[in-house]
Amino acid sequence: MTDPLRLYHDPHVLCHGTGAFHPEGPRRIAAVVEALEAGGFEMHRTPSPERTRDALSLVHDPAYVERVREAASLGPEEAGQPFTLFDSPDNPMSRSTFDVAQRTVGLLLAAVDDVMEGVARRAFVVTRPPGHHARAAAAMGFCFFNAVAVAARDAQQRYGAGRVLVADFDVHHGNGTQETFWEDGSVAYLSVHRFPFYPGTGGAGETGSGPGLGLTVNVPLGAGADDDVYAGAFEAGLDRLLGRFHPDLVLVSAGFDAHRVDPLGGMRLSGEGFARMTRALLAAAEAFACGRLVSVLEGGYDPAGTAEGALAHARALGGAENPRIDSALGRS
Numbered sequence: 001m002t003d004p005l006r007l008y009h010d011p012h013v014l015c016h017g018t019g020a021f022h023p024e025g026p027r028r029i030a031a032v033v034e035a036l037e038a039g040g041f042e043m044h045r046t047p048s049p050e051r052t053r054d055a056l057s058l059v060h061d062p063a064y065v066e067r068v069r070e071a072a073s074l075g076p077e078e079a080g081q082p083f084t085l086f087d088s089p090d091n092p093m094s095r096s097t098f099d100v101a102q103r104t105v106g107l108l109l110a111a112v113d114d115v116m117e118g119v120a121r122r123a124f125v126v127t128r129p130p131g132h133h134a135r136a137a138a139a140m141g142f143c144f145f146n147a148v149a150v151a152a153r154d155a156q157q158r159y160g161a162g163r164v165l166v167a168d169f170d171v172h173h174g175n176g177t178q179e180t181f182w183e184d185g186s187v188a189y190l191s192v193h194r195f196p197f198y199p200g201t202g203g204a205g206e207t208g209s210g211p212g213l214g215l216t217v218n219v220p221l222g223a224g225a226d227d228d229v230y231a232g233a234f235e236a237g238l239d240r241l242l243g244r245f246h247p248d249l250v251l252v253s254a255g256f257d258a259h260r261v262d263p264l265g266g267m268r269l270s271g272e273g274f275a276r277m278t279r280a281l282l283a284a285a286e287a288f289a290c291g292r293l294v295s296v297l298e299g300g301y302d303p304a305g306t307a308e309g310a311l312a313h314a315r316a317l318g319g320a321e322n323p324r325i326d327s328a329l330g331r332s
């Protein structure tokens, strides 16, 4: 029996300390889990596969992985102590950071395992820290390890998933993910985001190179976009990419910092905007990837706004009525 949707969370991820005033704190995840459970969703806690540490090297320089481990081991254990800043002033770390960042990757690998092995059809991993800004050998933008990039590579190696789509609706451009697959003809990257904005990349002219030319699709938007503008731009970018790339697996960098109450994003989305983008991704997964879709939480810095977005995302992933699936499958 295949679950239509499985949600994954490990309470240990709350232990990555960033300081009382940092936007990427544990409260945002606690709020998401509380909203999902109140909405009737059950959270699965799954141990990281043993290969998790090795899998990091599919994307990250092993010396960088070791540098994160060593710096975290010297970090503060207690709240109230100054946090170690790692690579960037945006990236405070505590004693638990390496373990939590690695566990986040492990949760996503376990979710991909379940979807590829038919235990679940779709999955959503509720975790932190986010990952899409992390580069091969550098932390930035609250991110240490690029979980979605590692999962794409792992799915290719372990399950022979030939073509993987990484779709990213976080309000920030996923520079680390783009960079990882820039010249890759087997992993496509779609991002809708505010531009110009942190981290500075993601212009419409950035489209990949070599075998990857045309498989990076950036949809930059000015501040203030609402549901129609943001989700409409995302759908148009997705349709454009699907015209030339048919994925065997859909991975989603699900950030909710385009929500209208987010303190960082400057956009005006409601839950419906996130639901609409989710329905489009679900239709793509049904049309090309046997329904296989695995989503991981990225940003979202207002706890209530992030919870509203994540609940709308999970409900849409639950796959009730979805006219776009009907049209993708030729049902009218």
Ligand SMILES: [Zn+2]
Residues within 6 Å of the ligand: 170, 171, 172, 255, 257, 298, 299, 300
């Ligand atoms: Zn973000």
